[in-house]
Amino acid sequence: MPVSSTNTDDGSKVSIIVKGRFDFNDHTEFRESYQGYKSNASYTLDMNDAEYMDSSALGMLLLLREHAGGDNAKIDVVGCKPEIKKILAIANFQKLFDIK
């Protein structure tokens, strides 16, 4: 399964792990990975094993951001490979997410 998520007991910290190509095919799985969690939780998106992302994956990040409270969302994106970092930088997503 390319997308999985874990959380702390009280549900305040959620981490979502994406593997392989991150694109439109992961749409449903990605949404399901965070849907059950509270909007005020702090989210970490673990991209260590992600190889690639396309613009619909950027759209999915925005949906996660919306779920996590829009402008108040607390989302860290960690472990991005250089190619993915570049895609995020072109879209200037560092203005919307904490990219580490």
Add this chain to the structure above:
Amino acid sequence: MKILVVDDEELNAFFLKKMLEKDCHEVSVAYDGEQAIAKVEEDIPDLILMDIMMPKMDGYEATKILKGKYEGKFLPIIFVSALSANEALINCLEHGGDDYISKPIDREVLKAKIVAMERTIRLHQTNENQNKILKKQQVYLDEEKRIAEEIFSNLIHKIDLDPDFVRCYHKPADTFNGDVFLAVNSPRGGVNILLGDFTGHGLVAAICTLPVVDVFHAMSTKGYSIQDILYEINHKIHHLLPKGRFLAVNLIHINKNEGYMEILNAGMPDVLHYNKKTGIKNRILSQNIPLGIIGNGGIDVNFQMCELEPGDRVFAYSDGLLEAEDKNGKEFYGQDRLETVIENNLDSLNMVDSVKTDLENFTSYSDYDDDVSLVEIICDSPRKKLSAVPTKENCINGNWEFSLRLDHQSLKKEDAVPVIISMLMGIDKKNTNREVLLLIVTEMFNNALEYGVLKLESAKKNTPAGFESYYQQKKMRLQTLNEGYINFKFSQKESESGGKLYVSVEDSGDGFDTSKEMNETIENTSTRIHGLSLIKSFCKHVDFNDKGNEIRVEFEC
């Protein structure tokens, strides 16, 4: 069921016919293969019972011919034979038969086989009917799609410009294109250009482009600044689009009169600004979030100002270019390859063609996964020759006049140019010299604002560094403006040839030594004088008051 019995022994055929008729089937008879084919041609039966050994043409041959002839239609054939069971079954299936029954025929077995065959026939019929419906639907959808696609491409690639000025190439990944390219002349002088790429491709992405096209066209033709257009597009799609959809975009305003461009890159690959002699000189990186993600309150917009020199070109493209794969799906086209093509073809007359050819060689003409758009803007082609010819028809509204005063607050808040343009267009909808008139008024306004109210020095614009800082200064001074005004007066009087339009623009500035600059020519590099000579070239009279803070022109329309 309509059943055809084929048997060379009359007696056999007779008994079989009687047997079947008892079960209420409609039966006809043929006595050899050739006759069987003729009978089928006359009236296609639902089922054929075929003997194998017959004179003239045997059952195998007849089956082969019939199956070939009625391919696509289900014409079941059951072989009737005295041959040993296993061998005959294999043989008959190999020759295209559907089942086998041995002689002498057992009535119950035959009945059972016919019932089974009826089930298969019904299945085939249902299948065939559904296929027919599907085919009809497909034709209908294809036609709808074709028409929609035509409307879309007319809409989103409408460029009312000289092909010597912009060149573009589009290759949609789907029938519908999620990339959008627009170029519109602005009445304030210059051209507005938009190259955008919506998330995804296909129909949804194409629908998203509609409001963008609408806003861009309407606002550009009304003379709004490229910044205002950007905010309006962002506002519109932020409210309209579902979350997670956005527009990556290059918005460019090219002003050839004054030799600069304003450019914004929001989520698109690097725009390359290069010169035919010196190669790539500027790389406009994406410094903004794509549009539609956050509301106007939250966006922070970075337009870059670039000076344009003779031989300058701008090359913009969607990421579909960089991500086009070679035929093995192993490698992306990529940034380096693109820049090498540009550097190697600097003197190319058509860079879009050069890049396109290289891309096609790279991908071996295979389909792309994403829409690909390439745009080249030729920055130094001569301006369209404008001319104004006075005619009587331009004066149908008779004599009129109005004046407009903008104080520092309205100068700060509102872009005055579209306001003035819409007023003039409102009065003189059909004026054939409108384009020239609007250009003159825009120039007069810009001079009054920049040199009069904001007290900027035009000479500073003459070096690239000074050029940048000039426009930064303009922005800063405008933001902190706390005094000043501009007064416009327009009056039109009917005359023999058409009409005379008198325009005067007075500003709160200190004026300037008009005697010196009035005599300079258009070749002079000073932008102020360039603007002035442009005005002079179209107006019958141009003069100033003594102080030099009011310009008065007479324009024949």
